Amino acid sequence: MVNVLDKEAPARTRGLDVPLIRIPVRQARREHVLPSSECIIRAEKLTIRYGEFAAVREVTLDIPSHRVTAIIGPSGCGKSTLLRAMNRMNDFVPSASAAGKLFYRGEDIYRPGFDPVELRRRIGMVFQKPNPFPKSIFKNVAWGATINGYQGNIEELVERALHQAALWDEVKDKLHDNAYALSGGQQQRLCIARAIALEPDVVLMDEPCSALDPIATARIEDLIDQLKTLYTVVLVTHNMQQAARVSDRTAFMYMGELIEVGDTPIMFTKPTQKKTQDYITGRFG
Amino acid sequence: MNGASAISMGPFVSRIQRRRRSGHVFELICTVLSFVGLAFLTVLIARVLWEGAAWVTLKFLTNFPSTLEPENAGIKSAFWGTMWLMAITTVIGVPIGVAAAVYLEEYAPRNLLTKFIHFNITNLAGVPSIVYGILGLAAFVRWLRFDRSVLSGGLILTLLVLPVIIIASREALLAVPKSIREAAYALGATRWQTVRAHVLPTALPGIMTGIILAVSRAIGEAAPLITIGALTYVAFVPTGPLDAFTAMPIQIYDWSDRPQQEFHHLAAAGIIVLLGILLPMNAVAVAVRASQQRKKSW
Amino acid sequence: MARAAVKAKERTIHVALLACALISIVTTVGIVWVLLEESILFFAKVSPLDFFFGTKWAPLSTTPSFGVLPLVCGTFLVAGGALVVAIPVGLAAAVYLSEYAPPAVRRVLKPTLEVLAGIPTVVYGYFALTFVTPYVLRPLYPNTDIFNAASAAIVVGVMIIPTISSLCDDAFRAVPRSLREAAYAVSATRMEVSTRIVVPAAMSGVVAAVLLALARAIGETMAVALAAGMTPKLTLNPFVSVQTMTGYIVQASLGDTPAGTIGYQTIFAVGFTLFLITMTINVVAQRVLKRFREAYE
Numbered sequence: 001m002v003n004v005l006d007k008e009a010p011a012r013t014r015g016l017d018v019p020l021i022r023i024p025v026r027q028a029r030r031e032h033v034l035p036s037s038e039c040i041i042r043a044e045k046l047t048i049r050y051g052e053f054a055a056v057r058e059v060t061l062d063i064p065s066h067r068v069t070a071i072i073g074p075s076g077c078g079k080s081t082l083l084r085a086m087n088r089m090n091d092f093v094p095s096a097s098a099a100g101k102l103f104y105r106g107e108d109i110y111r112p113g114f115d116p117v118e119l120r121r122r123i124g125m126v127f128q129k130p131n132p133f134p135k136s137i138f139k140n141v142a143w144g145a146t147i148n149g150y151q152g153n154i155e156e157l158v159e160r161a162l163h164q165a166a167l168w169d170e171v172k173d174k175l176h177d178n179a180y181a182l183s184g185g186q187q188q189r190l191c192i193a194r195a196i197a198l199e200p201d202v203v204l205m206d207e208p209c210s211a212l213d214p215i216a217t218a219r220i221e222d223l224i225d226q227l228k229t230l231y232t233v234v235l236v237t238h239n240m241q242q243a244a245r246v247s248d249r250t251a252f253m254y255m256g257e258l259i260e261v262g263d264t265p266i267m268f269t270k271p272t273q274k275k276t277q278d279y280i281t282g283r284f285g
Numbered sequence: 286m287n288g289a290s291a292i293s294m295g296p297f298v299s300r301i302q303r304r305r306r307s308g309h310v311f312e313l314i315c316t317v318l319s320f321v322g323l324a325f326l327t328v329l330i331a332r333v334l335w336e337g338a339a340w341v342t343l344k345f346l347t348n349f350p351s352t353l354e355p356e357n358a359g360i361k362s363a364f365w366g367t368m369w370l371m372a373i374t375t376v377i378g379v380p381i382g383v384a385a386a387v388y389l390e391e392y393a394p395r396n397l398l399t400k401f402i403h404f405n406i407t408n409l410a411g412v413p414s415i416v417y418g419i420l421g422l423a424a425f426v427r428w429l430r431f432d433r434s435v436l437s438g439g440l441i442l443t444l445l446v447l448p449v450i451i452i453a454s455r456e457a458l459l460a461v462p463k464s465i466r467e468a469a470y471a472l473g474a475t476r477w478q479t480v481r482a483h484v485l486p487t488a489l490p491g492i493m494t495g496i497i498l499a500v501s502r503a504i505g506e507a508a509p510l511i512t513i514g515a516l517t518y519v520a521f522v523p524t525g526p527l528d529a530f531t532a533m534p535i536q537i538y539d540w541s542d543r544p545q546q547e548f549h550h551l552a553a554a555g556i557i558v559l560l561g562i563l564l565p566m567n568a569v570a571v572a573v574r575a576s577q578q579r580k581k582s583w
Numbered sequence: 584m585a586r587a588a589v590k591a592k593e594r595t596i597h598v599a600l601l602a603c604a605l606i607s608i609v610t611t612v613g614i615v616w617v618l619l620e621e622s623i624l625f626f627a628k629v630s631p632l633d634f635f636f637g638t639k640w641a642p643l644s645t646t647p648s649f650g651v652l653p654l655v656c657g658t659f660l661v662a663g664g665a666l667v668v669a670i671p672v673g674l675a676a677a678v679y680l681s682e683y684a685p686p687a688v689r690r691v692l693k694p695t696l697e698v699l700a701g702i703p704t705v706v707y708g709y710f711a712l713t714f715v716t717p718y719v720l721r722p723l724y725p726n727t728d729i730f731n732a733a734s735a736a737i738v739v740g741v742m743i744i745p746t747i748s749s750l751c752d753d754a755f756r757a758v759p760r761s762l763r764e765a766a767y768a769v770s771a772t773r774m775e776v777s778t779r780i781v782v783p784a785a786m787s788g789v790v791a792a793v794l795l796a797l798a799r800a801i802g803e804t805m806a807v808a809l810a811a812g813m814t815p816k817l818t819l820n821p822f823v824s825v826q827t828m829t830g831y832i833v834q835a836s837l838g839d840t841p842a843g844t845i846g847y848q849t850i851f852a853v854g855f856t857l858f859l860i861t862m863t864i865n866v867v868a869q870r871v872l873k874r875f876r877e878a879y880e
Contacts, residue, residue, distance in 0.1 A: 089767065094686075118301050121770035131761040134784050144769030147779075149298035194769060199297070308774040312683055318675035319684075319692060322699050322748075325741050329702075329710050336713070381603045388600035404869075405607045411795070411865035412858065413802025415829050416614060418836070419854045423617040427842065444610050451607070475589060477596045498701070505703025508804035508829070512836045512850075534705045534805070541709040541809055549713050556706050567701045571694045 037064035040201060040232050041086055041123075046100040048081050048090060055081040057256040058100065065201070068224055068233040070247035070264070072240055074284060078256040079236045083204050086234065087123040088116040105201075121148055124195030128207045130187035132179035132194070137171050140179050140190055141197045148198060157197055164230070165193035166223050185216025192223065202232040209242065221246050240280060244268050252276045333560070337553025345554055349520040350536060355547035360555050363536035365522040366435060366515075367504050367559075370532055373439025374446065374503045379496055381443075382450030383485075386492075389451070390458040391480050410448035417445045418512025426513050433514040436526035441509045446499035453495020457488035490573050497570040501563050507534035533559045618858055621851030628845060634852065640815040640831075642849045643838070649849070651856060653815035657732065657825035658857075661807055662800035664736025664821055665743060669796055672740075673747025674782075674789070680748070681755035682777045693752070700745035707738040708809030716810070720822070730812030730824035738810065739803050743796040750795065754788025755781055757879040787875040794868035798861045804829040828857045 041063035048056040056078045063069050063086075071079040081090065088109060090096040101108045109119055121144075132140050141158045150157060158175070162168040167189040171182070179190055188208060195203055205224070209217040224246050227233055237243050243250050244264060251261040252275070260273045271277050278284060348359025393399040421441035431437040461484050469479040485492075510532055519531040533555055540552035626634070629649045637650015676696065680689055711734040720727045720734055727733070758781050766776040782789065812824025813834050826834070832850055840846035 087768065089764065092764070092767065115301060115305075117304070117770055117772055118299065119770075120768060121297070125768040127761060127764060127768070129761060131759075131765040133762065133765065133780060143779075144771070145297070147304075147775055148770055149300045150296055151298055152296040191765070194765075198769060304772050304775070308772045311774040311778070312679075315675040315679040315683060318672045319679040319748075321672050322676065322741060322744050323692070323695050326695070326699055326702075328714075329706070332710065332714050333706070381606060384600050384603035385606065388597075388604040392597055392600055393604070402604055402607060405611050407869055408862060408865055409607060409610060411798050411802075411861060412614065413804065413829065413861055415802070415804045415832050416618075416854055416858050419832070419850060420610070420614045420617050422836075422850075423621070424613055447607065447610070475593050477593055501701060505701075505705070507703075507705050508808075508833060511833055514836065534703055537705045537709065538805060538809065541705070541712055549709075552709050552713075556709060559703065560706070563701065563703070564698070567698060571697060575690075575694070 037067055039063065040065035040105060041234070042103040043082070043085070044101040044103065046082070046085060046098065046102050048078075048085050049095075049097050049099075050093060051095040055256055056085065059253075059256075059258045061251055061258055061261060063202070063232065063234055064249065065232045066228055067248040068228050068235060068246055069249045069251065070235045070237060070243035071251045071253060072237060072243050072279075073253035073259075074279065075238065076255075077253040079253050080206055082253065083206055083234060083236045084125075086202070086204055087120050087125055089125065091116060121198050122200050123202045123204060124198060124200040125204045125206065126188070126191050126195055126208045129211045130184060130191050132182075132187050132190050135179060136176045137179050137182070137190060138175040141193050144194060145197050158193075161193040161197035162190075164196055164227070165189045166219065166226075167193055183216070185212050185219060188212060188216070188220060189223065192220075192227075196227070196231065200231060202234065203227065205233060205235045207236055207238060210238065217242075240268075252279060254279070330560075333553050333556050335553075336550055337555075337557050340550045340554035341557050345551075346558070350540075350551075355545070355551055358551055360533065360536060360558060362519045362522055363531050363533045363555070364558065366519070366530035366532045367534075367562075369435045369523050369526075369530060370439050370442055370510075371500055371504050373436065373526065374442045375496070375500055377439065378443040378447055378450060378499065378503075382447050382496075382499070383454050383492060385447075386451045386454030386458060387480060387485070390455055391476065391484065406448045406451055410452065413508075414445055414506050415508040415512060417441050418509030420444070421509060422513050431527065433516070433529055434527040435523045435530040437513055438510050438515060438530060438532070439526070441513065442503040442506060445506065445509060446503045449499040449502060450495050453498065454488070454492045457491025457495065458484060460491060461487045490577050494570045494574045494577075497566050497573075501566045501570075504532070505534055505559070505563060507532065507538050510535055511538075614858065618851055618855040621848050622855045625845070625848035625852040628848075629852075635856075638817050640826075643835075643846050647845070651828075651853065653817045654826060654828045654831055654853060655856070655860075656817050656819075657811065657815060658801055658827040658829070660732045660819065660821060660825060661735045661739060661803075661811055661827055662797055664733060665740035665800040665803075666793065666797060668737055668740025669743045669747050669800075670793060673744045673792070673796070674751055676744065676748040677751035677755055678777050678782070680752045682773065682781065693749075696745045696748055699741065702742075704742065704803060704805040705809070707742055708735075708806035711735055711738040711806060711810035724822055727822045728812065728824045730810065730814075731822050732811050732825045733821035735807045735811035735827075736821060738806050739800050742803070742806065743799050746796040746799055747792045750792035751785070751789050754785040754792065754875065757788070757875075758784045759879070785875070787871050787878070791868045791872035791875060794864050794871065798864040798868065801864070802829065802857065802861050804833060808833045828853050832857075 039062040043059050043061045045058045045060055046056060047054055047058055059082060071082060073079050084090045085098065085102060098110050102110055104119065104123065133143065138158055141161050142154050145154065145157055159168060162171065167186060170186060179187065182190060209220055221242065224233055224235065235247060247264050249261065250264045250267040252259045254275055260267065260271055260276045267276065268280060271280065344357065345359045347361050348357055349362050350360065351358045389399065389402065418441060421437055425431045425437040425440050426433060465483050465487060466479055469483050515531055515535055516529055519529060523530045537552050537555040537559065540548040540555065634649050634651050636652065637648060638652050639648040639650045640653045641648050680693060684692065715734040715737055716727060716729060716731065720731065762780060762784060763776055766780045807827050808830045811827060811830060813826050813830060814824045815826040816823065818825065831853055835846060835850050840850065
């Protein structure tokens with residue numbers, strides 16, 4: 001049994017020669033102490049089809065708040081589809097249909113008449129490839145808040161979001177430069193800032209580091225660890241080590257089905273399902 | 286309406302109702318405006334049919350136009366003039382246009398000359414048709430002494446639509462996958478053998494579409510022909526390329542320009558005949574192009 | 584031996600094809616040469632200042648004046664009016680086609696718009712003269728002349744809708760899906776995504792489309808000749824008859840202008856002006872379009 005958790009090495013520098021970066025988190029609006037975890041999102045026998053093909057089959061999964069939950073699995077197992085179901089981004093695929101229920105704070109977001117636009121203010125998303133708008137850095141962060149009727153001070157909001165995304169120091173002097181001038185890792189942190197500027201409950205991350213180099217990846221993994229004091233994070237990743245480093249709970253999916261879910265240390269050392277063990281030990285995927 | 290509002294909004298004021306409403310209004314406006322063109326087209330065709338359908342008789346198709354007796358006027362000379370023009374444009378324009386496209390796509394090195402030719406063709410596509418008429422006036426009518434013949438008219442129209450043929454053919458050739466050419470070269474074929482036996486046949490539907498669109502554009506043009514002095518009220522049919530001529534768009538123009546109602550009916554009838562030729566051609570071209578695109582998506 | 588024959592044949596074909604491609608250059612050279620040749624003769628008799636800045640155009644009268652401004656004004660009045668019709672409709676159609684329309688509607692609507700582009704301009708002219716003026720304009724504004732700029736502007740506008748909608752639709756579709764997804768993910772509605780993210784991102788494509796449509800409207804001849812009239816006027820009133828550059832060339836060609844007369848030469852001078860204007864707009868449009876394509880490919 002391969003132990004991907006080496007408890008001796010300091011968390012962030014395992015395998016990397018990167019100095020530990022400690023980024024101060026600005027005054028949070030909520031308590032620093034992690035509140036006890038309620039289940040903020042709950043999928044109940046959720047099935048998502050693209051036409052005839054069922055990408056997600058009858059998945060039942062709880063997402064605890066203020067934790068990082070990772071969803072892992074081989075390509076095509078449905079993890080991205082499941083993630084996108086949580087903020088109803090699947091709506092944009094014409095052939096997609098959903099059966100079952102997905103509860104956010106107790107309300108089924110797939111019930112007829114539910115407004116997905118409002119939902120997306122509370123459940124934000126960061127994508128695989130950084131996709132900032134062709135606008136200035138400031139406008140990138142501010143745009144979402146502005147169209148959603150933010151009443152407070154926009155400059156403060158932008159600064160706060162950029163601090164929380166660990167990007168402020170690098171861009172504070174060039175807020176009005178075009179976002180495309182930033183490096184890939186910086187653009188991805190900008191996308192994170194953009195998402196958290198709306199003060200969401202949950203941040204969904206769809207393989208956020210797969211297009212980035214190892215140093216940028218390490219910085220974002222640091223970030224994820226800090227974000228969970230303020231937000232709930234659901235992370236889809238094909239990088240098992242990343243899941244092991246960063247998440248509190250891990251869910252393993254295979255061919256659309258949820259095979260196993262549990263606390264991360266246990267999932268990676270003593271999984272109960274054979275498929276999970278095979279995947280973790282690299283037998284497939 | 287949604288449970289998310291049970292959570293405190295914090296500093297965000299939900300204007301979702303207003304945003305949704307403006308979204309619906311916007312969508313409605315866009316949808317309605319999109320169909321403005323279609324509505325216009327419908328009214329136009331309805332009007333033309335209303336005004337002219339009764340006048341499209343056998344007499345109309347077989348008589349010559351006449352200013353004195355509009356009831357007995359016909360479109361015979363204009364129709365055959367248009368046919369002649371179509372023939373000349375096709376016979377001269379298609380080989381030259383396709384050959385130019387083949388050169389630019391298959392043979393030309395990526396150098397300044399090629400870029401300049403490409404730049405030229407794009408510009409020529411945007412030159413007003415009447416300027417081609419002026420060119421033709423000086424070059425074909427006077428310099429080459431073809432006078433106001435159907436050959437002059439055909440040559441002008443050829444030059445006019447050559448850019449259309451070239452651009453469409455180039456696109457069709459570009460769409461042919463590289464692998465086909467490579468396979469032929471690997472068997473030792475020369476460039477021309479490859480092009481003639483493999484590339485051109487594959488690109489043929491796209492090229493045909495371009496030709497059909499080009500020719501239909503040519504036969505709808507009147508301005509350049511008027512400039513070289515194509516006559517109206519011609520009472521004969523061209524028998525050779527150096528004969529004088531008239532064409533349907535010119536006849537329609539002349540009839541439309543007269544104040545008397547009868548002539549407007551004649552114009553409408555002429556339009557019906559002209560569209561009766563053009564619209565099926567366009568439909569074929571569009572259908573061919575659509576089936577091409579469907580084939581591509583596999 | 585056989586090899587040499589094949590090679591010779593290949594060479595001949597290569598040269599023949601090159602010759603065909605060079606015809607386009609010959610055409611351009613021909614156009615410029617022809618226009619310049621007679622225009623130079625014209626400007627020997629009429630000073631360029633009088634021509635380009637004069638405000639009265641009466642070249643065939645007994646006391647001729649050669650100020651081309653009324654013709655240019657007429658041209659831009661009609662072309663401008665055409666853009667007023669075509670830009671909102673074309674843009675809205677492009678937004679609808681690329682952001683809202685279900686695929687079945689798109690498959691029908693897009694070809695229909697192309698049919699609009701394929702209808703000969705004389706037909707539009709006929710329609711303007713016999714329908715738009717009496718049944719649309721006259722009821723609204725009874726003092727409209729029979730020939731007026733507005734009816735020409737309306738039908739030319741409809742004629743260039745496909746130019747704008749087609750190019751803008753292509754431009755919008757070139758904007759990557761990931762940008763739209765990013766916008767939806769920050770809780771934007773479809774209208775906000777279309778108007779505040781997609782259209783601005785495609786803006787240079789939109790500008791190129793408008794410029795190309797403008798050039799087409801300026802070069803438009805038969806519809807204008809039928810609908811707008813043959814009386815050159817320096818006016819902004821769309822309800823009176825005007826004359827455009829293209830309309831004048833048609834009028835002069837229909838009339839009696841033997842070679843060598845000043846009347847004959849005006850055709851070339853006006854044609855040259857027209858050519859310069861459309862060429863400039865087209866070249867600028869192509870540059871803008873090229874920049875747009877480079878950004879998205």
